[in-house]
Amino acid sequence: MDEKILYALIACLGGGIVGTIITVFVNGARNKKEADTAQAEKTKILKDAENEATVLKKNRILEAKEEILKLKEENEKEMVKRNSNVVQSEQRSKALEQSVKQKMDNLSRKEAELEKLKTDLTTQLEINKAKHDDLQKHQSQQIKQLEVMAGLTAEQAKTQLIERLKDEARAQAANSIKDIADEAKLNASKDAKKIIVQTIQRTASEHAIENSISVFHIESDEIKGRIIGREGRNIRALEAETGVEFIVDDTPEAIILSCFDPYRREIARLSLHRLVQDGRIHPARVEEVVKKTKRDLEEEIAELGKRTAIDLGIHGLHPDLIRLVGKMRYRSSYGQNLLQHSREVANLCAIMAADLGLNVKLAKRAGLLHDIGKVSEEDPEMPHALLGMKIAERCKENPIICNAIGAHHDEIEMTDIISPIVQACDSISGARPGARREDTEQYLKRLGDLEKLARSHNGVLNAYAIQAGRELRVIVEAERVSDAESDVMSLNIAHKIQTDMTYPGQIKVTVIREKRAVNYAK
Numbered sequence: 001m002d003e004k005i006l007y008a009l010i011a012c013l014g015g016g017i018v019g020t021i022i023t024v025f026v027n028g029a030r031n032k033k034e035a036d037t038a039q040a041e042k043t044k045i046l047k048d049a050e051n052e053a054t055v056l057k058k059n060r061i062l063e064a065k066e067e068i069l070k071l072k073e074e075n076e077k078e079m080v081k082r083n084s085n086v087v088q089s090e091q092r093s094k095a096l097e098q099s100v101k102q103k104m105d106n107l108s109r110k111e112a113e114l115e116k117l118k119t120d121l122t123t124q125l126e127i128n129k130a131k132h133d134d135l136q137k138h139q140s141q142q143i144k145q146l147e148v149m150a151g152l153t154a155e156q157a158k159t160q161l162i163e164r165l166k167d168e169a170r171a172q173a174a175n176s177i178k179d180i181a182d183e184a185k186l187n188a189s190k191d192a193k194k195i196i197v198q199t200i201q202r203t204a205s206e207h208a209i210e211n212s213i214s215v216f217h218i219e220s221d222e223i224k225g226r227i228i229g230r231e232g233r234n235i236r237a238l239e240a241e242t243g244v245e246f247i248v249d250d251t252p253e254a255i256i257l258s259c260f261d262p263y264r265r266e267i268a269r270l271s272l273h274r275l276v277q278d279g280r281i282h283p284a285r286v287e288e289v290v291k292k293t294k295r296d297l298e299e300e301i302a303e304l305g306k307r308t309a310i311d312l313g314i315h316g317l318h319p320d321l322i323r324l325v326g327k328m329r330y331r332s333s334y335g336q337n338l339l340q341h342s343r344e345v346a347n348l349c350a351i352m353a354a355d356l357g358l359n360v361k362l363a364k365r366a367g368l369l370h371d372i373g374k375v376s377e378e379d380p381e382m383p384h385a386l387l388g389m390k391i392a393e394r395c396k397e398n399p400i401i402c403n404a405i406g407a408h409h410d411e412i413e414m415t416d417i418i419s420p421i422v423q424a425c426d427s428i429s430g431a432r433p434g435a436r437r438e439d440t441e442q443y444l445k446r447l448g449d450l451e452k453l454a455r456s457h458n459g460v461l462n463a464y465a466i467q468a469g470r471e472l473r474v475i476v477e478a479e480r481v482s483d484a485e486s487d488v489m490s491l492n493i494a495h496k497i498q499t500d501m502t503y504p505g506q507i508k509v510t511v512i513r514e515k516r517a518v519n520y521a522k
Helices: 003-013 017-150 154-202 222-228 230-242 262-278 283-312 319-330 338-356 360-369 384-394 399-407 418-431 440-455 483-500
Strands: 213-217 245-247 254-258 460-466 471-476 508-513
Touching: 154 483, 213 262, 222 230, 222 262, 230 245, 230 262, 230 283, 254 262, 262 283, 262 319, 283 319, 283 338, 283 360, 319 338, 319 360, 319 384, 338 360, 338 418, 360 399, 360 418, 384 399, 399 418, 440 460, 440 471, 440 483, 471 483, 483 508
Parallel strands: 471 508
Antiparallel strands: 213 254, 245 254, 460 471
16 A cells, blocks of 8 residues: 555544554554665675675686796796806806816926926036136136236225225315305305395494493582492492492593493493482482382383384283393393394394295294393303293294294204394394404404314414404415315315304305425526
8 A cells, every 4th residue: 555545544534543553554564665675785785795706706816826827937037047047157167177277287387397497507507606616716816917917915906996986086076066066156146145135235223332331420520429428338339239330530520330231230320310319328228229220120121122022013922031122222242232133133034034935023033032042140151042042932932933043053953944044134233344342352362263273174284364354264285185175175164163163244264275396496
């Protein structure tokens, strides 16, 4: 029955039991139909799943068969490849075995040839030994015959030959030395002279020779009595405190201060100036003024050292070095003021280093500090160059500067090009006319040492120092010294003067060899 008809019948009948029964019946019929439909769908789904599983199973089986076939094919290829490699290895092994066999055969053949050659060489050696014995015997006979003919033994002839060869070698060496020296002078002398001359011309310095006295001017001679004091106690106090001799003589309006140390003379001069200005002159006041003057002079020395370094463009000096530089103002060397000399050497070094393309700052610094050992009081027995190097090393100066200080008088070996520049500039500054002075005793001693040094060489007949010690003329015996040996002697004497003596400027060494033939007509 159609659902619509049932619903219509129910609507007509209305409620009640009949309506309820009809409703239940209708719902049951509808549920049965839905159940049948679900069962049919379930059956269909199961059937579809079975079909799909069957198809999937077939596909998997086919894929597995294909994979098996593929693996089988690859395995067959690998087996073929391995078989091929095995065959090739066997072929190589056979070829190697054949090559080894061939080499063994060649080796056996060569061993046989070597054995035969060894036998032949042994036979030849025996023959050569017999011939050598015969030759030695024959040579001995010839040597004996030659000794009889020459009247000399073999050892004597060998000695004469060696001596002759030595003489020839010496002569050739002397000629070579002369040629090399001439060539070096020809190539280097022109440029070196140009640099040195330009350096000297570009540095203009005034030289004033200092002596060992200072003159203190006073307004009137009445002050002399006050300076002397009762029974000379004031002047004795001044001399005791300063270490300077006060000479009060008949010189009008002047008192002479005598001392070899310019530093002490300056302390005495300043102290005396303050005492005269103050007017109070007695031993206690003298002691007080001298102590104050020493403190003030130390400060002035430090300030002078700083000002000198600033003027030269030198920075970073240790305070001890600054003090020593300032103290140079009150020290002289052969009458030349040491500070003025050091400033001049610094400027000369800077100019020469600039011309040679070297470090100008290092050269100028080394030039300023090269004589600091002269003003130090640490070890008076040590040479001033080595003492200055020791002080510079303690103050952490550059090793190049330390070497230049220590080597400027050849006490140590030079290790940098700055060192010979400082040495040359030191000589230039000290050798200028009027720059330094020597006392007569030192001057005569230096000339005597020059002549004595020259006479110590073999073959020297006499030696003369001329031109104020600037030239040394050496006269040699013509029979004992050849021309070539005279060249070598001149070089040796010049080198010994450089190493053993201290002198200003340079010394020319001239060796004169003269052959004289003298006869008398009677």
